[in-house]
Amino acid sequence: MPKEKVKKMTGVLASVFAHTGHINKKDAQEISGLDDDNFEKAYSKASEIAKEAMEEKGDKMQKLMERLAAVINEESADLGGVFK
Numbered sequence: 001m002p003k004e005k006v007k008k009m010t011g012v013l014a015s016v017f018a019h020t021g022h023i024n025k026k027d028a029q030e031i032s033g034l035d036d037d038n039f040e041k042a043y044s045k046a047s048e049i050a051k052e053a054m055e056e057k058g059d060k061m062q063k064l065m066e067r068l069a070a071v072i073n074e075e076s077a078d079l080g081g082v083f084k
Contacts, residue, residue, distance in 0.1 A: 005075045011042030019050035
């Protein structure tokens, strides 16, 4: 189970780079190791994250890190609070 959670987090991170044009969607899915359905969920989540970061007036990287941290907290909440 933790392996799948890490794949989901990796899928979101890789997909952010796909949304910003640094890699393509196929490469993002390959990096994540997710099946099509789970990758589409991660890709959709990354779309929102990338949009928010790019629209940020201030430090775009700070906004990106905040949103990725929220994904990590969400995905790892049931793993014993390792990152709390």
